Amino acid sequence: MLTALLLALAGLLVLCPVALLPRTPLGARLGVAVAMTVHGGALLAALAFAGVGLAVLVLGGLPPVALPLAGPMGPLTLAVDGLSAWFLLLLGLAGACSALFALAYEGTAPPRQVAAYPLFLAGMALTLVAADGLTLLLGFEAMSLASWVLVAGQHDQAENRRAARLYLIFAVLAAACLVPAIGVLAGPAGDLSFAAIRETPPQGWRAAMVLALVVAGVAAKAGLVPLHMWLPLAHPVAPSHVSALMSGVMTKMALYVAARLLLDLGGPAQPLWFGVPLVVLGAASAVFGALRANMEEEGKTLLACSTIENVGLVAIGLGLASCFRAGDLSALAALAAGAALLHALNHAVFKTLLFLGMGEVAHGAATRQLDRLGGLIHGMPWTAACVLVGVGAAASLPPLSGFAGEWLLLQALLAAWRLGDMAFQVLIVAVAGLAALAAALAAAAMVRMFGMIFLGRPRTPRSAGAVDGPILARAALLLPAALTVLLGLLPGPMLALGAEAQRVLVQETMEGRARAHVVFVGDGAAAYWPVGVALLLAACGIAVWAAVKRRAPVFGREAPDEPARGPAWDGGFAAPPPHLVCGDPLTQPSAAGLAQPLRRILGQGVLAAHEAVDMPSPGETRAARLEAGFRDPSEAWLLAPLARVRDAAVARAEKLRHLTIRRALMLPFATLVALLLLVAWLEGGM
């Protein structure tokens, strides 16, 4: 099994140089063939990852194996335990869908992007199967770097370059936090292997330092508030199959690192506050992302904001699991951990589906601006059906996959009153409220997105002519859609399958509470019966259909089986005149118009939303205008001050160029003396 894993990893690494083969002599056809080979190889590797993950979850973990490569701190080691396997499964499923989509559309992508794609997958897989800190960092940084290449791929436009630069800055920030975090975890002994770290978990100020560094690093990579700025910028820039992976899987890799470093390696003896930062940041991200998703007017940006929300929910689950474990409530800890893991997997699948669907829309209608789409359900029925499944899951409607995880998470939050003192309980109550608010806001955002894109009337002639993509692209949408339905119907078996992952996190599992057809929260508490919900909904649907069919008026039928079609009540939304195929755009709501209620209710405080009416003075002939918009507060409160600090630092560094020779010599001398003093102090201290 490990051989299969290593083969898949090595294969991906071999594919990188293959993609960069010089192809001028044989022309574009060879380029397409090479790209197809690379993406096909990526598909096989992703399937291998999913297979290995599934096999390990069923059969048990693989012990650490040392690679024949050695770092300065010892050999690089690989191992697959339950937690790694769960995320490998996630990576494999989402990666396979993404690679299928790439096979359909990315044949003519530039070589640098084709080459970075397998490296991206390999980096994520290496992060997951690492059994020591150095390998973990190697994989994580390979993932960051490769995804940066993919984001920066179309660098001919200034805003793409800006997004790529910002993305790189956040990636470097994550590295700058995680590298010292792993160093502090290893402690003075300097053994980076996970087994050694587990034996001496950090305590006291070391634990606090690890917590601060890991949370900062993970927040920058996963897109937790306030370090989420790169997500809405980078996702629209990357190709669709890449943004699907970045959103569905890469953010999960950051959460995996948080789970691994804080919950697993941090040891079970951490105090209650150890989980609080993740809970607080997660709640803030959930609400913020969902609210912003309601305001965005570009499809992929909207989905990126929805990712911020879901990442926040998973982070709440992980933090809550840590809190429960600190309070010795192991059953509840397993519930929270199970909720977090389940939602991570489900989100990876349905967000991949949504991003690929958005890519399909962009291919069909040549735009992702909501204000230029509409009515695509007629031209792209396959895409519309698949995206509808994804939208339902993202809106956490039962029995689709998004519901189970969020429901379990809310149940865990509602049970958290057993824990800690008054302050903590008040915090948890607030978080529960925020999580519920986020779920509602996400549903609103998804309804808005689906309605704007697929329903109504085309807003532009181009979107009126959109058609479904080739068969491979349809398969790339159908696969995650089927998985979304399946995972939604089987939360119990999935939780039972992920028992080992839960055991790694909280030393307790959902065993006995997660059964084939039903999930229990605890003794005497609520239960979720997904198949029952599905049957109930199906019964209701069939009853409505039958009632409509039976009671439809007899007159006007073209055939005995056909329902009668009468003039619909359309609220003034008349059929378009023949000279204007798309109708008057003003007769349909705009993206900003649909966002207006939420912008007014919640946006003013959180997002600095503003509205101003520009009324012409009497006698002027121009039209009045309503200007509305919002600004992300982290731009003004985080990025702008940081930019000022950078400018000040540069100005200061520039002054060093004007030092005299003696002063210039003094700088290294003073540094040397300071380092020697540090050595002397450390020697004295230990």
Next chain:
Amino acid sequence: MMMSFGTPAYDISHLLGGGVLLLSFVLLYQRRLGAVINAFAVQGALLACAAAWQGFVQGAPGLYVTAVIAFGAKAVAIPLALRLLIGRLGLHKAVEPAFGIGASLLAAIGLVGLSVMVVLPITAGGVTPLARVDLTIALSVVLLGMLAMIARRNAISQVIGLLTLENGLILGAVGVTGMPLVVELSTAALVLMVAVVAAVVVFQIRDRLDTLDTSILDRQRGDA
């Protein structure tokens, strides 16, 4: 021969190393260029003796070569060349210290204390006492050489500061048993190169600016 406290091997090594360090202090409080060069020559001679003694103690004939090179270069050739230079350039014979003499000496004492604090705990166990003391002294000499470069404005004094820094490195190298000859030879070659480069720079400065006061250079920079 045992290299521990009280044996002649230890005592003589200690004495020679201490002499080198003492001359580094002497370099710091000289007010005249001639005296600085003299002190440097004596330091070079003592360094050669230390290397030779180490060669005898360790039974390493390669160290005799090092000693001869050190004596030839540090005690004879470079001081003579510097004196010639001063004579030909008609330099001021006075050194212009950037810090006060007292302040530099206090700083030097602090640096020696620092190197004791750094080296002794690190080398506890596994290293002979002789090597520990030797490394301490070598680190002190290196630090004092840097201090000498900073504390003087005159280019020739700065060159001498750099050369004493090299002396410290060689002292450290010869004190450790089993250091291959190649290291010492390359160190010696490095010193020679440094001397050549420094001389070239000094001549250039002299030709262009008619002075060796390096503070003048700050006004002549292209990027300022």
